[in-house]
Amino acid sequence: MNPGSRSANLEVAPRSRGPKHGFSKARSRSSREGFPDSKPRGEFSRDSVPHADPKLISSPQREDRNPSYRRKSRQYNAVDERPGKWSEERSPQGPHETRERRFGEGYRDGNRHLDRQERPQTHDQPRPRFRNDIPVVTEFSESNTTTTKQGSSELAAQFTSPPLMPGILSCLTDILGPHATPTPIQSLSLKWLLNDSAQVNPEAGWKQFLLASETGSGKSIAYLLPVLQNLKQAELDTAASPRSPLTTSSGPKRALNPRALILAPTHELSRQLAGFAKSLLHEVKLRVLCASRANMKSTKERDSTARQMVAQFDASLGNTGEFELKERSGFPVDVVVGTPMKLLEMVKGRGWDRKEISKEEEAEESELDNFGKPRRGRDKMVGFGKWRSQPEMGLANVEWVVVDEADVLFDPDFQETTRQLLADISLARGHPVPLPTPVLSQSSAVTTPASVPTPLDYPFNLILTSATIPSALATYLDTYHPKLMRLASPNLHHLPKTLQTEYVNWTGGNKLADIERRIRRVWAEDASMAGATNGDDGRSLSKVLIFCNKSSKVDELGTYLQERGIKNIALSSTSDQRKRGSNHHLDGFLRVRETGTKDSEDAANVNTSPTTPEPIINSDPKSSPHVMITTSLLSRGLDFSPSIRHVFIVDEPRNMIDFLHRAGRAGRAGERGKVVVFGKMKGRGSAKAKDVRKKVGSLVSH
Numbered sequence: 001m002n003p004g005s006r007s008a009n010l011e012v013a014p015r016s017r018g019p020k021h022g023f024s025k026a027r028s029r030s031s032r033e034g035f036p037d038s039k040p041r042g043e044f045s046r047d048s049v050p051h052a053d054p055k056l057i058s059s060p061q062r063e064d065r066n067p068s069y070r071r072k073s074r075q076y077n078a079v080d081e082r083p084g085k086w087s088e089e090r091s092p093q094g095p096h097e098t099r100e101r102r103f104g105e106g107y108r109d110g111n112r113h114l115d116r117q118e119r120p121q122t123h124d125q126p127r128p129r130f131r132n133d134i135p136v137v138t139e140f141s142e143s144n145t146t147t148t149k150q151g152s153s154e155l156a157a158q159f160t161s162p163p164l165m166p167g168i169l170s171c172l173t174d175i176l177g178p179h180a181t182p183t184p185i186q187s188l189s190l191k192w193l194l195n196d197s198a199q200v201n202p203e204a205g206w207k208q209f210l211l212a213s214e215t216g217s218g219k220s221i222a223y224l225l226p227v228l229q230n231l232k233q234a235e236l237d238t239a240a241s242p243r244s245p246l247t248t249s250s251g252p253k254r255a256l257n258p259r260a261l262i263l264a265p266t267h268e269l270s271r272q273l274a275g276f277a278k279s280l281l282h283e284v285k286l287r288v289l290c291a292s293r294a295n296m297k298s299t300k301e302r303d304s305t306a307r308q309m310v311a312q313f314d315a316s317l318g319n320t321g322e323f324e325l326k327e328r329s330g331f332p333v334d335v336v337v338g339t340p341m342k343l344l345e346m347v348k349g350r351g352w353d354r355k356e357i358s359k360e361e362e363a364e365e366s367e368l369d370n371f372g373k374p375r376r377g378r379d380k381m382v383g384f385g386k387w388r389s390q391p392e393m394g395l396a397n398v399e400w401v402v403v404d405e406a407d408v409l410f411d412p413d414f415q416e417t418t419r420q421l422l423a424d425i426s427l428a429r430g431h432p433v434p435l436p437t438p439v440l441s442q443s444s445a446v447t448t449p450a451s452v453p454t455p456l457d458y459p460f461n462l463i464l465t466s467a468t469i470p471s472a473l474a475t476y477l478d479t480y481h482p483k484l485m486r487l488a489s490p491n492l493h494h495l496p497k498t499l500q501t502e503y504v505n506w507t508g509g510n511k512l513a514d515i516e517r518r519i520r521r522v523w524a525e526d527a528s529m530a531g532a533t534n535g536d537d538g539r540s541l542s543k544v545l546i547f548c549n550k551s552s553k554v555d556e557l558g559t560y561l562q563e564r565g566i567k568n569i570a571l572s573s574t575s576d577q578r579k580r581g582s583n584h585h586l587d588g589f590l591r592v593r594e595t596g597t598k599d600s601e602d603a604a605n606v607n608t609s610p611t612t613p614e615p616i617i618n619s620d621p622k623s624s625p626h627v628m629i630t631t632s633l634l635s636r637g638l639d640f641s642p643s644i645r646h647v648f649i650v651d652e653p654r655n656m657i658d659f660l661h662r663a664g665r666a667g668r669a670g671e672r673g674k675v676v677v678f679g680k681m682k683g684r685g686s687a688k689a690k691d692v693r694k695k696v697g698s699l700v701s702h
């Protein structure tokens with residue numbers, strides 16, 4: 001810990017003196033691509049923003065000081081928020097339902113809560129009011145933030161200090177290029193997680209960390225490097241007594257006994273993370289499995305077992321022999337990536353969360369669901385024993401757990417599942433922890449303080465990552481993880497520095513036509529830029545990612561653009577493409593890596609060398625989709641291609657957290673990007689619209 005620390009467990013990386021964003025290589029590439037440097041309309045002057053005190057994120061003084069804002073505020077009134085505008089997002093099912101909606105169509109990934117939103121809703125009950133604005137953390141305030149002047153010298157400026165294993169380092173170099181340097185959050189992670197001497201909890205030996213940094217700042221590498229290196233090192237250390245997952249004393253034998261779990265809110269993100277982890281392991285050969293239900297080629301998901309999953313996983317590797325089965329009876333998978341609900345299903349057996357009912361009840365209930373509708377699919381399976389499958393995964397070997405997008409997975413609606421899994425791991429490892437009953441509310445209070453909550457000391461290393469720390473997560477961490485070491489980048493809770501902001505006014509006519517016009521303008525600018533720089537005939541037309549609040553709007557906009565010759569992919573939680581068992585529905589939009597490795601069914605994104613600009617394949621928007629329309633479903637964690645240089649926010653952001661994540665799908669890894677916020681300039685709701693704009697402005701990096 002730095003001598004100058006005011007807080008015992010929080011460190012913020014010092015501001016880099018090098019490239020502003022810590023992505024030197026990527027930045028030079030984006031410069032080559034000639035992204036316009038001019039300051040966009042509606043952007044606040046970065047100079048007017050005081051340095052990195054997150055408390056000032058919503059500073060009301062900013063626009064007063066900024067003449068640009070006063071001028072622009074006459075032009076843009078941002079967005080309409082008439083009472084009842086969000087009525088479709090409000091749910092008669094109570095706060096659970098409401099929050100599922102608010103977090104973007106719910107992340108329906110094997111998470112039972114999330115399926116509820118798909119059920120028919122009645123509209124005769126009072127609708128709960130939304131809290132429009134979840135404050136973007138006051139947690140990292142000056143009072144407990146260390147600016148680490150002394151600490152800066154201790155932070156890694158290279159990936160070689162502290163040393164990475166040669167195999168991991170060479171894969172990392174393949175991915176990022178030879179000149180890549182760690183981003184601030186990676187420097188912190190290398191210092192605190194990789195360096196064994198930096199034990200935070202020496203008595204217990206288990207580490208608890210939060211990695212918090214803005215979108216696209218490399219949090220995946222920040223946690224993957226220490227986790228993978230540690231796993232490999234442990235394997236080497238026990239080489240004399242070979243690892244034998246099936247011989248653990250506690251718990252029954254399982255096909256899978258991973259040593260690390262990575263939890264993510266969607267299976268799309270799980271696949272991408274699994275693929276990324278694999279790309280770091282070509283040489284050190286640890287085995288990563290993405291436990292995504294949709295991975296299975298079989299449509300009968302009930303028939304899928306861990307054994308089948310591993311078999312398919314092997315098949316997807318093309319029989320390269322890269323990951324050999326070490327024991328005929330077992331599958332030495334080291335890392336399993338998946339949604340908490342999917343992993344729980346593998347641990348407890350599918351159907352573990354269904355209630356047991358009597359035969360009479362069964363007869364009564366089997367035909368109709370709670371809403372009186374005929375049961376279909378999985379919901380039809382009632383009655384213990386008929387639908388419950390055998391557990392497939394053991395947890396006794398788990399020594400590392402990463403909770404990616406921790407603010408979602410510890411959100412009051414999802415934390416029950418996440419914490420159940422963490423408690424199960426603890427139990428399997430012989431150190432049960434209490435499963436706390438109270439769920440923390442959004443406010444800083446505990447809703448049902450049955451007893452004084454006891455801090456959770458899990459018997460494994462726990463890493464939480466997030467680009468945003470809502471107050472609910474801050475409260476949760478304060479309550480249950482007081483010893484957790486918080487590592488934060490200085491740009492936390494701001495938009496990436498390379499992301500510009502632009503406001504577009506609705507013309508007052510057809511909003512869909514306004515959106516179409518703005519898309520065409522993007523391509524016109526691209527074409528003229530390409531023409532001006534290298535005579536390119538428009539091959540470098542960029543792609544546009546559009547976020548709506550509702551599935552119905554996604555479909556409507558998709559159809560409208562399609563009819564006007566703009567091919568697009570409209571994707572919401574209910575889209576059939578999501579069920580196909582791969583990330584192919586995101587093809588052309590996710591970042592592609594160029595090592596020749598096949599993008600396998602279970603998410604293996606291949607490596608890319610940043611020295612080679614990403615190829616623009618079939619860049620005609622008439623023949624291949626250049627527009628993706630979606631909801632917040634795809635706003636979390638996904639590493640979108642640098643060819644997405646524009647994110648359109650066409651519906652009023654539900655809160656600034658959601659906004660940061662949506663906007664952050666562009667401007668990643670030092671690439672230039674632009675977030676275009678559509679809004680209504682005049683008429684009702686202008687006060688709130690100004691408020692939205694003010695808040696967005698205060699997220700701009702300085």
Ligand SMILES: Nc1ncnc2c1ncn2[C@@H]1O[C@H](COP(=O)(O)OP(=O)(O)OP(=O)(O)O)[C@@H](O)[C@H]1O
Nearest residue numbers: 180181182183215216217218219220467637639669
């Ligand atoms: N040190 C680095 N130099 C250059 N590029 C990097 C570096 N670290 C990571 N990247 C690249 O940055 C991109 C974004 O990384 P990543 O997805 O881990 O960001 P993130 O912080 O997890 O974002 P989000 O909050 O949206 O999940 C990836 O393509 C990754 O390869």
